[in-house]
Amino acid sequence: MIPRHLLIGVGVMLLAVLAMGFYAGRMRGRVAEVAPAVADSRPVAPPVSGATERVTLYVAYDDPGILRVEGANIPLPSARQQRAEELLRAVLSIYLSKDSPHPLAPGTEVRAVYLVTPGVAIIDLNSAFANGHRSGVLEEELTVTSLIQTLVANIPGILRVKILVDGKERETLAGHADLSDFYDTGAVALLVSQLQGGP
């Protein structure tokens, strides 16, 4: 004959198993109901700590299709290369904001900027930037000149700029603006003056 205390013990354990199973089932259902977190596609914000500096940004405005010079205070690291990356991130954050004057594709990000002596800058952007860019001569050249001129205005000595996408050369940005060649910053400066004039 089975002792009574053993029967009670087994019964309690069975109840505990059932209760835990019920609890686990409820928890699984609750997890399924919670929506997965939306991927944050915005570029990483500049470091908030440290001293800020006054910089000049060249910001594109689709309406009426011009470039405007805007001042901004942003924290900048001391290394030239990181400064270049933060400058471009500052411009991109404007384009990715809610009231963007020149919307770019969500997920657009600067992968790196390489400053190669003498006077050569390589901007490496991610594929979201190029694949989601609107197609059109003016739209594309506003983006390209905005990025290049912002670099040139804040980092002296840049003479030629090349734009890569995901570390690779690309023929055009979105069917129009040429990305296969190096940009001559002198020629870009002349174009910037034209683009500041407006229609």
Next chain:
Amino acid sequence: MRLSALGSARQTNRRTFSEEAFRRVSLVALLLVAGTLPAGSADEKKITIYATITNFSLPVADRDGRDYIGLLEAIEPLGNVTSRTDGLHWKLRFNDTDAEFTAGKNRARIRGRDVDLPAAFLLENGRGLVPVSSLSTLLPRILGGSVTFNLASRRVFVGSVATHFTAQLSRSTPPRLVMNFTSPVNPTIATEPGRLRMSFRREPLVAPGTALLTFDDKAIPSAAFSEDNGAAEITVNGTVPLMASFSNDGRTITISPAPQQLAGPSAPAATAPGAVPPPVVTKPPANPPAGERHFYAVIDASHGGDDRGAALSDKLAEKDVTLALARRLRQELESRGISTLVLRDSDASLTLDQRAIFTNTAHPVIYIGLHAASDGKGVRLYTALIPAGGENNGPFIAWDTAQTRFLPQSQIATQGVASELTRRQIQVRTLAAPVRPLNNLTAAAIAVEVAPPGSDVMDLTLPAYQENVTSAVATGIAAVRDKLGAQR
């Protein structure tokens, strides 16, 4: 009875002998006659029809000294066709279009409207024959689209089918004549003393700016384009035996002097695969041949094929708008006496390098690239933004900066077009732009980006707007043609 039977046998034998002799003489005569014909049906009159879905040739029938063609055969490959004969009436249905012809009558009825024929419609055993010269009238109405008919050469182009070509002499040793085609070609090639002939029957090859191309070279002094009897022909004249080789998937034919062992009047033209010529830009000759001096424009409808360009709306692609603009601009320029070459006259894919090569080898005075945009209003005119680098090396100009020395002429063209657009109160803006192939071109080169006149992007397709813009561009270019031509 026996004699009679013998005589009958002799008669039979004589008849048999005479029939056999007649058959032999006839056969010999037939062979002799056939031997005098160069290629059997080569002299047969033909008409060739080029369409997007197929190209085909048909024989032309002679009736009372006039050329006729079977209408059913002419349109059957192009769609669903049915026909039936009702007494003297011959009824035809092509897709949703009804046509009715009456034997012996000069009038037909198509889509409910009367159409006059230059000669009577003929009905032969249920087969409807129409005068060849009536095709330019009949086909657009039956097929419901544009049809270009060259009556003299009997070549019919249905819709926007055309293969263009350029020819450039490479002054290497030995010299090579490089001919680039906008579509793959497979001509019949024959050599004879002093020339190499390429006959294009199945390709919708169209004439270049000038029928006679001269190259200022002793070995290959010239080439000529001609078309006749439903085919086009390019004849390359040479002082030495020539051979042709194909490359670039049939888009490039290179003519060069034949090796010595192939030399001789009856040597067949050799064909061999080769590499695609690199996009090297040579300096234009200091004294271009007389045939290249006239004002000649290249029109480039940007994008095409898989490259749709900008999505102007859910249904409207940039490549379709640029093609429509290119065709209108061609009409506008040619109506002002300016010869044109449209680089893309169909939904074909062309790389940026190909566009530059075709343009540079055509030696135009001006290149006009067409784009369309949904943002903004009016028209934006671009000249090249010359990239960094570009070191010229001896007789070669750097590919990426080839436009540099032509930039002043490009700006003159831009100013001319901008003035005309402004005069017509079309909003215009002039800018530099990093848009290829502008920087690769050795001629005045501008890009025209057409935005809608107002807020509705579909207004880009309005015929009146397209006509106004292209007319202004053509007028602006015509206004500065002396300045561009003088500096060329």
